[in-house]
Amino acid sequence: MIKSIFTIGVASVLIAVGVNGFVLPSHLVNGGLWGISLLANYLWGYKLAITFVCLNLPIYFLAITFDLNYFFKGLLGTFISAVGINLLFPISGFFHLPLLANVVIGGLFIGTGVGMMLRIHASPGGMDLLALMVSKWFSINVGFIILLIDTAVILTGVFVLKDERMLYSLVIVGIVGIMASIMTSIKSIKVFV
Template structure:
């Protein structure tokens, strides 16, 4: 609940302190609610609650009662913080700065809530359902949905505000992916060394990661080589390079990002 509250606080800050006062909207149900509130003059909180109800039910059916209650709590806290922040003047009237920092605050807030088993917007619930069935990331799916919603801001405000709104969510989508993956983002590691066995044992004993030895052959020398393959998290990258530096500074090392890891004994925190 602490992280759900912090996430709602960050999103409310991005909305009321940066975006909404500069007529740059958020995406998803929140963006639709902002535009309907602007058109009708009704309270923003009314639309946030009513329009999110169907998606809360979807979350309940797909993920259970805990997810639904977490989402309801997050939306209520978002409404409270947004109401509290509404009278506060914006930190900046520079559109570019407001767009970038508003997107960052929203992305961090949304990411924190998703990582801790809830959602702040109905489209996030829908995106979590979709991402289970496709190789796309949460940020990519949310951005795809919001391009259409944010584009409609051109009819309500102006077309330059619509473009700034899309830019804000590009920033937010990237921030969501970073926070959801966190420092646990996976990396693949390939190591070629004459001390492969010692390095492999050190990785297993000091990092607790399993390694796989592959048979390789140098194309130039024709010599047989033992190749180490393993998967680590971002937090473990510096430890791994330190291990290799200690054992064989001349070892060949290649590290790459991995979008998804399944099976085996690789353990990674689940976002739900």
């Protein structure tokens, strides 16, 4: 369990650096439940954190009936990731890179962190936990499932908000999906546990 917590901690730092250092300064949207929560905020003024918690609840109830290990590691991953993102918020705006560089570097950091968590059956949020369970049910690579879900969220954002800049979020989603697929597919990659 200590090794799992350590892995989740390192992965959370990578995710927090990717989000705060590279994605947020570019004013882009993440995929998953954070992306859906942001869209609800933009469209209807819903509170971001409350929407995120409400969207996560059904997935965690499903996880507790599916596998207690997934439930506890998912809860732990979500909590530690949220704390990491809050603690590392001051680095937002620290890096001054072109937009495309922010997108690529941010995607690599986030994708590596997400992949590390998924490899030990943890997740930084409910949508990744749902993807992990679907992956187990249907024997599909979890990174591919995350890529599909996140792409749908981003395309919805582009269509609803009519902001072409959001298309850069697809690059982030693609990189995160590829990195998560690599981290969960290649058995020789060691992730502390």
